[in-house]
Amino acid sequence: MSRPAKVSSFELGKHINDNDAWMVLNGVVWDFSGFGSKHPGGEEVIKSHLGKDGSKVYNEIHSPGLVLRHLGEEKRIGDIEDADVQGGTIIASSPHDRQFVDLPKLHSVMNLLQFEHVAERALTDKAWNYISGATDDGITDQTNREYYRHIMFRPRVLKGVGRVDISTSFLGHKLACPILNAPTSSVRLTHPSGEMAIAKASQTCGVPPIIPSMSSFSVSEVVDALKPGHPFFFQLYVHRDRAETEQILDEVCRLAARAIIVTVDLPVISKRETVQRRRYEVDSDSVSRDQDIADSRQRQSAPPPVNTVIDPDLNWNDIEWIMKRTGLPVLVKGIQRAEDAKRALEIGCAGIYISNHGGRALDTAPPAILVLLEIQRTCPEVLRRMEVVIDGGLRRGSDVLKAICLGASVVCIGRPFLYALAYGEEGMVRAWQILKEELAIAMQLLGITSLDQAHPGFVNTQTLDAFTSSPKPFGGRPTSKL
Numbered sequence: 001m002s003r004p005a006k007v008s009s010f011e012l013g014k015h016i017n018d019n020d021a022w023m024v025l026n027g028v029v030w031d032f033s034g035f036g037s038k039h040p041g042g043e044e045v046i047k048s049h050l051g052k053d054g055s056k057v058y059n060e061i062h063s064p065g066l067v068l069r070h071l072g073e074e075k076r077i078g079d080i081e082d083a084d085v086q087g088g089t090i091i092a093s094s095p096h097d098r099q100f101v102d103l104p105k106l107h108s109v110m111n112l113l114q115f116e117h118v119a120e121r122a123l124t125d126k127a128w129n130y131i132s133g134a135t136d137d138g139i140t141d142q143t144n145r146e147y148y149r150h151i152m153f154r155p156r157v158l159k160g161v162g163r164v165d166i167s168t169s170f171l172g173h174k175l176a177c178p179i180l181n182a183p184t185s186s187v188r189l190t191h192p193s194g195e196m197a198i199a200k201a202s203q204t205c206g207v208p209p210i211i212p213s214m215s216s217f218s219v220s221e222v223v224d225a226l227k228p229g230h231p232f233f234f235q236l237y238v239h240r241d242r243a244e245t246e247q248i249l250d251e252v253c254r255l256a257a258r259a260i261i262v263t264v265d266l267p268v269i270s271k272r273e274t275v276q277r278r279r280y281e282v283d284s285d286s287v288s289r290d291q292d293i294a295d296s297r298q299r300q301s302a303p304p305p306v307n308t309v310i311d312p313d314l315n316w317n318d319i320e321w322i323m324k325r326t327g328l329p330v331l332v333k334g335i336q337r338a339e340d341a342k343r344a345l346e347i348g349c350a351g352i353y354i355s356n357h358g359g360r361a362l363d364t365a366p367p368a369i370l371v372l373l374e375i376q377r378t379c380p381e382v383l384r385r386m387e388v389v390i391d392g393g394l395r396r397g398s399d400v401l402k403a404i405c406l407g408a409s410v411v412c413i414g415r416p417f418l419y420a421l422a423y424g425e426e427g428m429v430r431a432w433q434i435l436k437e438e439l440a441i442a443m444q445l446l447g448i449t450s451l452d453q454a455h456p457g458f459v460n461t462q463t464l465d466a467f468t469s470s471p472k473p474f475g476g477r478p479t480s481k482l
C-alpha cells in the first residue's frame with residue numbers, strides 16, 4: 001500500500017478558493033472544491049476554514065467518518081505534514097468542549113422534565129440554545145405542551161387491569177411501544193455518539209429509529225450500528241438540487257429503509273433568535289462599528305444556512321414523485337390542518353405526521369394536539385385509513401395516551417430525548433423507560449389494558465373544543481381555494 005502524501009501547512013494555505021479548496025480535518029487534508037455552496041450548514045463556515053484546520057468546528061457537529069463517506073477517497077489529498085497550521089494545533093479527535101458538570105445519577109432521574117434541567121446545566125450554551133430554541137416568541141412551542149394539560153381523562157373502573165400491553169403495530173411493524181424519536185439535526189452537539197446512540201437506544205427499546213436527513217453521521221454509519229434487519233425510517237428534506245435528493249433516496253432504499261418521512265413544514269428557515277443571537281455574539285467581539293453596519297446590511301440579504309439546501313418550491317407532486325421513485329410508504333411530516341391530511345390520503349400516502357416542528361416553524365401555528373382534534377372532528381376517515389404520527393410537546397406517558405385516544409398511531413419525542421442524550425445512549429434508554437412506565441400506569445388507571453382499546457370517549461377535550469378550527473372557513477375571500 002502506498003503511503004499517504006504529506007502536505008505542508010504552507011501548501012495547504014495556498015488552496016483557499018471555492019474551486020481550489022483544501023481543508024484539514026483530523027490530520028487529513030481534503031479537497032472541498034465546489035462544496036461550500038452545497039453545504040447544508042452554510043457556505044460561510046466552509047469558506048472561513050479553507051487552507052486551515054476545520055477540525056474543531058467540524059467535530060462539534062459531524063462524525064469523523066462523514067467526510068470520507070460524503071466526499072469519497074478521491075478527495076483525500078494526504079496527511080498534514082506538520083502539526084502547526086495557522087499557528088494553531090492540529091486537533092486529532094472530537095473535542096466536545098462541553099461544560100462537564102456532575103450529572104445526577106441516571107436512575108435518580110424520574111421524568112423528562114428533569115432531563116431538561118440537567119441538560120440546561122450540562123450542555124454548552126451553543127447546544128442548549130440550538131435545541132431548546134423555537135421561532136419568534138415560542139408560543140406554539142409552549143402551547144404544544146400546555147394543551148395536553150387541558151385534556152382530561154374519563155377513567156373507567158373495575159376493568160381488571162392487572163396486565164397491560166403497550167405494544168402496537170405501525171406500518172406493518174410490531175413496536176414494543178408507540179413512542180419513536182422525532183428526527184432532529186445536529187444531534188452530535190449534545191453528545192459525540194449522536195444519532196448512533198439514538199439508533200441503538202431505539203433498538204434496545206424495541207422500536208425503529210427515525211434517521212434524519214441532516215444527520216451528524218452518514219446514514220450508512222447509523223444503519224451499520226443497528227443489528228442486521230432492524231427496521232428504520234428515514235426523514236427527508238428535499239434538496240433544491242433534485243439529483244442530490246435522488247442520490248439520497250437511492251441510498252436509503254439500498255440500505256432498506258422501511259418508510260420515508262418527508263418534512264414539509266420548513267420551506268424557509270424560521271427566525272430563531274437564540275441561535276442568531278449566539279452567532280452574533282461569537283462574531284461581534286472584534287468588529288468595528290463601520291464593519292458592524294456593513295455586516296448587518298449584508299446579513300439581511302444573505303440566505304440563512306439551511307435554506308440553501310431545502311427546496312422552498314416543494315409541492316404535492318413531489319410527494320407523489322417520492323412515492324413512485326422509492327416504492328416505499330411515504331408519510332408527510334408537518335401536517336397542520338385537516339385539508340392537508342385529506343390531501344395526503346387522496347394521493348396515497350401511507351400516513352401523516354402532525355407536527356409544527358416543535359414550534360420551530362411558524363410561530364402561533366396551532367399546537368399539534370389541536371390539529372389532531374380537528375382531523376378527528378372533520379375527517380375521521382384519515383385516522384382509520386392512514387397511519388397518524390404526532391409530535392410536539394409530549395412530555396409524559398399520559399400525554400402519549402391522550403394522543404392515542406384521539407387517533408394517533410404513534411407519537412414522537414423531540415427535545416426531551418436530546419436532553420437525555422447528555423448521558424449518551426443510556427440516557428436515551430432511561431427516557432424511553434420512563435415514558436413506557438408512565439404510559440402503562442396511565443392505561444391501567446384509565447381502565448384499559450391494550451392500546452387498541454383507547455378511543456376518544458376516554459378523554460374530555462371540551463376546554464380545547466373552542467380553539468379547534470371550524471371545518472368551514474368563515475368570511476374568507478370568495479375566490480380563495482385554501
Ligand code: HEM
Nearest residue numbers: 040041045049054057058061066067070185186214215305
Ligand atoms: C464533509 C462534508 C460535510 C457534510 C455532508 C456536512 C453536512 C452538514 C449538514 C447536513 C448540516 C446541517 C445540520 C443542521 O443544520 O442541523 C451541517 C451543519 C454544519 N456543518 Fe457541515 N457538513 C460537512 C462539512 C463540514 C465542515 C468541513 C465543517 C467545518 C469546517 C462543517 C461545519 C458545520 C457547522 C458549523 C454546521 C452548523 C451550522 C449552524 O450553526 O447552523 N461542516 N453540515
Ligand SMILES: Cc1cc2nc3c(=O)[nH]c(=O)nc-3n(C[C@H](O)[C@H](O)[C@H](O)COP(=O)(O)O)c2cc1C
Nearest residue numbers: 131182183184185263357358391392393413414415
Ligand atoms: C434540535 C432540533 C432539531 C430538529 N431537526 C429536525 C430535522 O432535521 N428534521 C425534522 O423533520 N424535524 C426536526 N426537528 C423537529 C422535530 O422532529 C420535532 O418535530 C419536534 O422536536 C417535536 O417537538 P418537541 O421537541 O416538543 O418534542 C428538530 C427539532 C429540534 C428540537
